[in-house]
Structures are given as structure tokens and as C-alpha cells.
Amino acid sequence: MKANPTAHDVARLAGVSQSAVSRAFTAGASVAPATRERILAAARELGYRPNAIARTLITRRSRIVGLVMSYLENQFYPLVIERLSQALQRNGYHVLLFICETAEADAVLADILQYQVDGIVMASTTLSSGLAQDCAEAGIPVVLFNRVAQLGTLGGFATSSVTSQNREGGRLVGEMLVRTGHRRVAWLAGLENASTSLDREAGLRDALAEAGMGLHARAVGRYDFAVAREAVLALFRDPADRPDALFAANDHMAIAALETLRSELGLSVPQDVSVVGFDNVPQAAWPSFALTTVQQDVDRMVEATRDLLFEQIHGEVMARSVTVPCALVERGTVQTRKRER
Amino acid sequence: MKANPTAHDVARLAGVSQSAVSRAFTAGASVAPATRERILAAARELGYRPNAIARTLITRRSRIVGLVMSYLENQFYPLVIERLSQALQRNGYHVLLFICETAEADAVLADILQYQVDGIVMASTTLSSGLAQDCAEAGIPVVLFNRVAQLGTLGGFATSSVTSQNREGGRLVGEMLVRTGHRRVAWLAGLENASTSLDREAGLRDALAEAGMGLHARAVGRYDFAVAREAVLALFRDPADRPDALFAANDHMAIAALETLRSELGLSVPQDVSVVGFDNVPQAAWPSFALTTVQQDVDRMVEATRDLLFEQIHGEVMARSVTVPCALVERGTVQTRKRER
DNA sequence: CTGAAAGCGCTTACAG
DNA sequence: CTGAAAGCGCTTACAG
Structure with a gap:
């Protein structure tokens, strides 16, 4: 048994041409059913598998x-x-x-x-x-x-x-935050030039503007756990000027925020601050977080x-x-x- | 400018043979430095990129x-x-x-x-x-x-x-659990026929046996969050016969256990039960979990x-x-x- | 150092 | 329905 049998080996065993072997393995090619059967049997016997690389070279696909x-x-x-x-x-x-x-x-x-x-x-x-x-x-x-x-x-x-309709998603959160009486909304951005972060922020700002509000504060978390933690620490440094809600550009940073708020700043969520994320990753549903978020489909x-x-x-x-x-x-x-x- | 220039196109432009082009792109092939330069310049001009598929076909790599x-x-x-x-x-x-x-x-x-x-x-x-x-x-x-x-x-x-040295890892956990005074150790298995789960369990049993103990209870979580949750519920159904420690075959299930224990069974970890995982995934370090675990390198x-x-x-x-x-x-x-x- | 030639394992018109 | 032949874009002995 040859290590890597080719279409030629199969052809020889089945008593047909190599082209016939190729046809037997391409859907819709014209081969007589009986011939195809014989070829497939021979292929099985030899352990033949068409070489996808050779096929790619010629089909350019x-x-x-x-x-x-x-x-x-x-x-x-x-x-x-x-x-x-x-x-x-x-x-x-x-x-x-x-x-x-x-x-x-x-x-x-x-x-x-x-x-x-x-x-x-x-x-x-x-x-x-x-x-x-x-x-x-x-x-x-x-x-x-x-x-x-x-x-x-x-x-x-x-x-x-x-x-996703990121701007609409951001607006949804903004409207909900306004509706539930938040007055000092902070935004935790992802990457400054990422369209996702930019669009979600724009939606948030739209909603706040309609309620006659602006962003209370803003920091950049670069979509990174450790950077988000630093950003949250900075955002909440001054107890007199604390946000009452924090909207993070994704769940990963929202969870970082949750952890930092609770374990390092001794704040309760949602009693002291509300936190919202974006994505709806599996962890957002875990009881420890029960994170309010925007689901990306x-x-x-x-x-x-x-x-x-x-x-x-x-x-x-x-x-x-x-x-x-x-x-x-x-x-x-x-x-x-x-x-x- | 041709859409997908080949080695032939480059050869023509550089005034060399196609073989020379090939050599210019293979490390260690013998080409005069000047020739190689000329070829690379031509290639750059045409936007030539060697076709890895063709190369694979012939080198069988x-x-x-x-x-x-x-x-x-x-x-x-x-x-x-x-x-x-x-x-x-x-x-x-x-x-x-x-x-x-x-x-x-x-x-x-x-x-x-x-x-x-x-x-x-x-x-x-x-x-x-x-x-x-x-x-x-x-x-x-x-x-x-x-x-x-x-x-x-x-x-x-x-x-x-x-x-990993899974059996040793399991033993490490078993010894630590014995040393810290646990008497009713439960094992949350992954897949019944997975070597990782089997080996870790064997190590745990080794350590317990050396202390004259056996497993207090055992359930199967199939390495799945929802199944692990069910398993934990079953393991802790009888308040009179509760494990004092739960060792899960991986962190993913250990976290599921933590969540279930706390939010559904109203138990405190580690006050009521100790929980240990395996892997040391990033989440294990999050303050909400602070999971004791075995690190896989x-x-x-x-x-x-x-x-x-x-x-x-x-x-x-x-x-x-x-x-x-x-x-x-x-x-x-x-x-x-x-x-x- | 360089080129002409064979060939990797296929697909696909083209005849028959 | 089937086979012989050309060719996809390369690498690699083989000569020179």
C-alpha cells in the first residue's frame, strides 16, 4: 500500500484514465454511475484522498x-x-x-x-x-x-x-440611564480610534444630549482589563465627584470595572454606581456579575x-x-x- | 499591472529565467547578489508574491x-x-x-x-x-x-x-486539602473517559488514601458550565451530608460551582465549603473568584x-x-x- | 552562478 | 461517457 496514492494509482487499479478519477470526485461531472462506483471502490482500497493543494492550484479556489x-x-x-x-x-x-x-x-x-x-x-x-x-x-x-x-x-x-448598530446600542443605554435617573454618567472608552468605541459613545452622547445632559467623565480602557482597572481608579478618585453610572465600551472592561469598584474601591454596584457593558459575553450572565449590557447578535x-x-x-x-x-x-x-x- | 503576476512575469521584467526568480525567493539558493537585487526590484514593481500553494505541491511541505x-x-x-x-x-x-x-x-x-x-x-x-x-x-x-x-x-x-503532570497536580490539591483539615472531599469530574479528569482524580485519591481517607462524594460535570451546576446541586442536596471541599477537574467547572454554591445554595466559600479548580485561567484571578487552583504551564x-x-x-x-x-x-x-x- | 526541462497532482476544454 | 493533452505556478536536479 503506497503512502500517498494519487489519482493515477487509482486510475490504474480501476482500469480507467486519470481524468475519470478526477471526475468521479467532482460533483456534477459526467461519469457513468458504474464507472464512478468502480473508481470509488478502488480509491477506498488505496486510501486515496484528492489533493486539495493541487486542486487549488488549478481551480484558483x-x-x-x-x-x-x-x-x-x-x-x-x-x-x-x-x-x-x-x-x-x-x-x-x-x-x-x-x-x-x-x-x-x-x-x-x-x-x-x-x-x-x-x-x-x-x-x-x-x-x-x-x-x-x-x-x-x-x-x-x-x-x-x-x-x-x-x-x-x-x-x-x-x-x-x-x-452591530453600535450607535443605536449606545443610545439605548443612554436613554435607559437617563430614564432611571442617572445624572453623572461616565464613559469608559475602548480604543480611541476604534469605530465600535466611537459609535457607542456617540449614541450615548445623543441620548444624554436629548435630556440636556453631557458626559460627566470619560476615560480610556483600551479594551484591556488592566488598563480599564486604572481608568476606573482615576474616574473614581475624587469621592465628591463620583459618577453615578459607568458605561464601558465592552463587557470585558465592564467586568474589570465591577471588580475594581467592589474589591478595590469598596463601592457597591448598583447601590453606589450603576455599570453597563456591551457584547453580552457568557460571563455577563454569571450571578457574580449579572451585568446589564447590550447584546451583540x-x-x-x-x-x-x-x-x-x-x-x-x-x-x-x-x-x-x-x-x-x-x-x-x-x-x-x-x-x-x-x-x- | 497584472492582477496576479507569476514568477514568469518577474523573470521577463528582470531579464532572467523563471528559475532564477525562484532562487531569489528561496533562502540559501545560489544566485548572484546583483541578480537577486534586480529580481527583487522587479518583483516589487509588479507586486509579485510567490504562490505558496504551488510551492507546497512540489516541496510536499x-x-x-x-x-x-x-x-x-x-x-x-x-x-x-x-x-x-x-x-x-x-x-x-x-x-x-x-x-x-x-x-x-x-x-x-x-x-x-x-x-x-x-x-x-x-x-x-x-x-x-x-x-x-x-x-x-x-x-x-x-x-x-x-x-x-x-x-x-x-x-x-x-x-x-x-x-501537565495531572496526577501530581491532583495529588498536590489532595495533600493541601488534607493538611488544611478537610474530611469530606468531593470530586467534580470532567468527562468520564478524559485522561485529564482521570489522572487528576487518581492523584487526589492517592493523597486522600495516604491520609486514610476516601472520596466523600463524586459527580460528573462534563467540563460544561450548566452540567457542572447540576452536579453541584446534587452534591449539596443533603445538608446533613455536605462536602467540606470540592475539587473540580477544571477552573471552568470550579467557577460554575462557586456561582452555584453562593447564589443558589446560599453557601459561603470558603467558610462553608472550600473550592479548588485546575488550569489557572485568567478569570481565576479575578477578585470575585480568587480561586485556588493548579496552574497549567x-x-x-x-x-x-x-x-x-x-x-x-x-x-x-x-x-x-x-x-x-x-x-x-x-x-x-x-x-x-x-x-x- | 544560470537556464532549460521535468514534474508535483490535479482540472478542464477538446475530440471522439 | 471517456481519454489524451495542456497547464496551474512553482522547485530542483542537471548541464554548462
């Missing part, structure tokens, strides 16, 4: 999509990996995974392109205008996941993206990503941005405040 | 390793993905990711093999003896991560594996996996099992008990 991510500690992203790779697998595609900092993204992308991926999805990273252009010229669709191209940043090359986002990818792979070349509704999930970290008057 | 996982909710695995893919990237390898249930692993593996991966690492899944045989015959190294082949299960085909495990993979890819074909030390991390969920006498 690898059925591989590159997935670029930067950090997995925020539980939202493992979820995305899981769902996205399953959705792609169901459609006969595979994911080549790259973990890298945004700074390394360009080098990594160059690498990906060598592997002739059919598409690229970038989550928790963005690409430079140069690479966007390269991809566009190479005809490789790129979809940004949970982020949107900065205006002008991609050098005019339209790039698809899938996001991962399944719909993943579906949209897959659809966008496929419609571009299969020729309709226009880039599109899709936006998925999100919903407020009220749990236990927000308390109605009496209006001081 | 894809520089891709398949990573098979089943679930990512347990934060330990995202960590593994992150570290492993980075370690591999640093060595010029890439990871093709597959998420699947153990039941589907065979079909998925067949798929992976078509892509001519250079190696496979299986974390949170195992493979059947049939596939193990296929991989052995195809000369594709497989390393099991955080699990060990069941005796006899792989049909005599030796498979490499990387695990992910970095050393990842290193060992990479080394095992590479030594087998590069010809030394013996499968080996490597075992990495683990250490007790004492935080706040274990309390010293007075001996009732």
Missing part, C-alpha cells in the same frame, strides 16, 4: 479564508472564532487563523495572500490602505468584523464590514460575514456594509436613582 | 498545521490557540483551525489531510484508531494536547502527547507541542509523550478547618 485576530482574552472573540469557523465549515470552507497585533497585520496579510485564500475576515484588527489595495487588486474580498473602515484610511478602496453577524464573503467570492464584487440590530439586556447592575432636587 | 478543538467557552483553550498559533507563526508555520465535536473529528480529519498539512494538533478532541493509522501511514505527525491516547484505543499506533506545553511537531516533521519519527510540571496557586477559596474530634 482554495476554499480557505484567512481570519485575523489580535487578542482572545475578551471572551467575545473566541465565540466569534467558534461560530464563524463552524459556519464556514458547513459550506466546505476552512479557516486559516492568524493572531497578531494591528502593527503586524500587514506582514501577516502578505503571508496570507501567498496561501491564495479566497477571502479574509479581520476581527479585532484593521488593515492598512496599502494592503486593502493589494487585496482589491488581487480580487480577494476582505470583510471587517465588528469594525468599520476609517474614512479615507483605506485609500478609497471600499471594504465590506459587519457591525453573534450569529447574525457571522451569517452576514459568510454571506458577504461568498457573494464577493462568487463574483458580485461590490463591497457592502451590513449592520445588525442589538438589544439591551437588563440584569442587575443598574439601579433607579431618586432625582436630587 | 505546506507549512500548515491543523488544529482541532471542540469548544472555546472554557477560557483555557483560547489561550492555547493564541499561544500556539503565535509560536507556530514565529517559525513560519500557519494554523488551519477546525472546531468540531469529537464525534465529527474523523470527517474533519479527512478534510484536513486533503490540505496536506504537515502536522496535526488535537486539543479537546481525540481521534479514532482508524484516523491515527491513516495519519501514521501518510507520515503526518499528530500530537494530542492536554490529553493522552487511551491505551489500545489508537490501535497500537503511537501518538505523541503533551500534558501553557507556555511550556505550547513549546513542547511545537518541538514535538517539528522533530517529527523533520524526520525523527518516534512519537513521544511529554509531561509538564504544574503548580498549586493558593488564593482565597480554601479555608483551614478545625479537626472535629
Whole structure:
């Protein structure tokens, strides 16, 4: 038994041409049923498996999509990996995974392109205008996941993206906070130039403005646990000027805030401060946190990503941005405040 | 500018043969420095990138390793993905990711093999003896991560594996629990046939036996949050016969236990029960949990996996099992008990 | 150091 | 329905 039998070996055993073997393994090719049976039997006997690499070379379709991510500690992203790779697998595609900092993204992308991926999805990273252009010229669709191209940043090359309706989500939280009587709302930003953080903040500000309010305070947590902790410490340094609500750009930072508030500042949530997050990661539902948050609909986002990818792979070349509704999930970290008057 | 320039296009522009272009892009090939420069300049001008697929076809080396996982909710695995893919990237390898249930692993593996991966690492899944045989015959190294082949299960085909010293880890916990005066130790198992769960339990039992004790109770949490919750409810149903310590096969279940104990059973940890986990995931350090646990040294495990993979890819074909030390991390969920006498 | 040629394992017109 | 042939984009002996 040969180590790696090829279509030729199978052909010889089945007494047909190598082309026939190829046809037996391609759906919809014209082979007589009896011939196909004979070929498949021979293939089974030899342990033959078509070589996907050779097929890729000739069809120019690898059925591989590159997935670029930067950090997995925020539980939202493992979820995305899981769902996205399953959705792609169901459609006969595979994911080549790259973990890298945004700074390394360009080098990594160059690498990906060598592997002739059919598409690229970038989550928790963005690409430079140069690479966007390269991809566009190479005809490789790129979809940004949970982020949107900065205006002008991609050098005019339209790039698809899938996001939640982040501004609406931020507004939902703002309205709820106003409705429940909060007067000193603080915002814990993610990355200063991340569209998710920017849009959620804009929505929050919209809602506050409609109630004649502004942001009481603001700090930057960089979507990082330790940085968020520092930011919270700074925000609550002055006991006389304490926020009565803290809205964090994602759950990961909201949980960091919860921990810091309780265990380091001795404050009670929601009695002393209300806390709200964004994402609805699994931990948000744990009783220790019972975090009020905005749910991102991962399944719909993943579906949209897959659809966008496929419609571009299969020729309709226009880039599109899709936006998925999100919903407020009220749990236990927000308390109605009496209006001081 | 051509969409996807090939080595021929570059050759034409640089006025050399296609072979020379190939040499300019392979480290250590013999090209005159001046020629190489001219070729690289031409390549840059055309935006040429060598086609990794074509290279793979001829070198029979894809520089891709398949990573098979089943679930990512347990934060330990995202960590593994992150570290492993980075370690591999640093060595010029890439990871093709597959998420699947153990039941589907065979079909998925067949798929992976078509892509001519250079190696496979299986974390949170195992493979059947049939596939193990296929991989052995195809000369594709497989390393099991955080699990060990069941005796006899792989049909005599030796498979490499990387695990912590799970039995020692279990023993460490058992000894500590005995030393701190616990008399009614319960074990929350993961999967009944998982080597990790089995070994950790065996270590625990060793330590208890040396103190003349046995397990007070035992339940199965299947490494799942919801199942672990049910198991804890069952374990603590009878107030008169309550465990004074609960050792869970991993942190994910230990946290589920903590949440259930506190919020559903109204018990205090560690005052009413001590709780210990295994892994030392990031959340274990969060103040809300301050979980005492056994640390798995992910970095050393990842290193060992990479080394095992590479030594087998590069010809030394013996499968080996490597075992990495683990250490007790004492935080706040274990309390010293007075001996009732 | 360099080029011409063979070939990796397939798919796919093109004839028959 | 089937086979012979060309070719996908490279690497790598083999000569020179």
C-alpha cells in the first residue's frame, strides 16, 4: 500500500484514465454511475484522498479564508472564532487563523495572500490602505468584523464590514440611564480610534444630549482589563465627584470595572454606581456579575460575514456594509436613582 | 499591472529565467547578489508574491498545521490557540483551525489531510484508531494536547502527547486539602473517559488514601458550565451530608460551582465549603473568584507541542509523550478547618 | 552562478 | 461517457 496514492494509482487499479478519477470526485461531472462506483471502490482500497493543494492550484479556489485576530482574552472573540469557523465549515470552507497585533497585520496579510485564500475576515484588527489595495487588486474580498473602515484610511478602496448598530446600542443605554435617573454618567472608552468605541459613545452622547445632559467623565480602557482597572481608579478618585453610572465600551472592561469598584474601591454596584457593558459575553450572565449590557447578535453577524464573503467570492464584487440590530439586556447592575432636587 | 503576476512575469521584467526568480525567493539558493537585487526590484514593481500553494505541491511541505478543538467557552483553550498559533507563526508555520465535536473529528480529519498539512494538533478532541493509522501511514505527525491516547484505543499506533503532570497536580490539591483539615472531599469530574479528569482524580485519591481517607462524594460535570451546576446541586442536596471541599477537574467547572454554591445554595466559600479548580485561567484571578487552583504551564506545553511537531516533521519519527510540571496557586477559596474530634 | 526541462497532482476544454 | 493533452505556478536536479 503506497503512502500517498494519487489519482493515477487509482486510475490504474480501476482500469480507467486519470481524468475519470478526477471526475468521479467532482460533483456534477459526467461519469457513468458504474464507472464512478468502480473508481470509488478502488480509491477506498488505496486510501486515496484528492489533493486539495493541487486542486487549488488549478481551480484558483482554495476554499480557505484567512481570519485575523489580535487578542482572545475578551471572551467575545473566541465565540466569534467558534461560530464563524463552524459556519464556514458547513459550506466546505476552512479557516486559516492568524493572531497578531494591528502593527503586524500587514506582514501577516502578505503571508496570507501567498496561501491564495479566497477571502479574509479581520476581527479585532484593521488593515492598512496599502494592503486593502493589494487585496482589491488581487480580487480577494476582505470583510471587517465588528469594525468599520476609517474614512479615507483605506485609500478609497471600499471594504465590506459587519457591525452591530453600535450607535443605536449606545443610545439605548443612554436613554435607559437617563430614564432611571442617572445624572453623572461616565464613559469608559475602548480604543480611541476604534469605530465600535466611537459609535457607542456617540449614541450615548445623543441620548444624554436629548435630556440636556453631557458626559460627566470619560476615560480610556483600551479594551484591556488592566488598563480599564486604572481608568476606573482615576474616574473614581475624587469621592465628591463620583459618577453615578459607568458605561464601558465592552463587557470585558465592564467586568474589570465591577471588580475594581467592589474589591478595590469598596463601592457597591448598583447601590453606589450603576455599570453597563456591551457584547453580552457568557460571563455577563454569571450571578457574580449579572451585568446589564447590550447584546451583540453573534450569529447574525457571522451569517452576514459568510454571506458577504461568498457573494464577493462568487463574483458580485461590490463591497457592502451590513449592520445588525442589538438589544439591551437588563440584569442587575443598574439601579433607579431618586432625582436630587 | 497584472492582477496576479507569476514568477514568469518577474523573470521577463528582470531579464532572467523563471528559475532564477525562484532562487531569489528561496533562502540559501545560489544566485548572484546583483541578480537577486534586480529580481527583487522587479518583483516589487509588479507586486509579485510567490504562490505558496504551488510551492507546497512540489516541496510536499505546506507549512500548515491543523488544529482541532471542540469548544472555546472554557477560557483555557483560547489561550492555547493564541499561544500556539503565535509560536507556530514565529517559525513560519500557519494554523488551519477546525472546531468540531469529537464525534465529527474523523470527517474533519479527512478534510484536513486533503490540505496536506504537515502536522496535526488535537486539543479537546481525540481521534479514532482508524484516523491515527491513516495519519501514521501518510507520515503526518499528530500530537494530542492536554490529553493522552487511551491505551489500545489508537490501535497500537503511537501518538505523541503533551500534558501537565495531572496526577501530581491532583495529588498536590489532595495533600493541601488534607493538611488544611478537610474530611469530606468531593470530586467534580470532567468527562468520564478524559485522561485529564482521570489522572487528576487518581492523584487526589492517592493523597486522600495516604491520609486514610476516601472520596466523600463524586459527580460528573462534563467540563460544561450548566452540567457542572447540576452536579453541584446534587452534591449539596443533603445538608446533613455536605462536602467540606470540592475539587473540580477544571477552573471552568470550579467557577460554575462557586456561582452555584453562593447564589443558589446560599453557601459561603470558603467558610462553608472550600473550592479548588485546575488550569489557572485568567478569570481565576479575578477578585470575585480568587480561586485556588493548579496552574497549567501553557507556555511550556505550547513549546513542547511545537518541538514535538517539528522533530517529527523533520524526520525523527518516534512519537513521544511529554509531561509538564504544574503548580498549586493558593488564593482565597480554601479555608483551614478545625479537626472535629 | 544560470537556464532549460521535468514534474508535483490535479482540472478542464477538446475530440471522439 | 471517456481519454489524451495542456497547464496551474512553482522547485530542483542537471548541464554548462
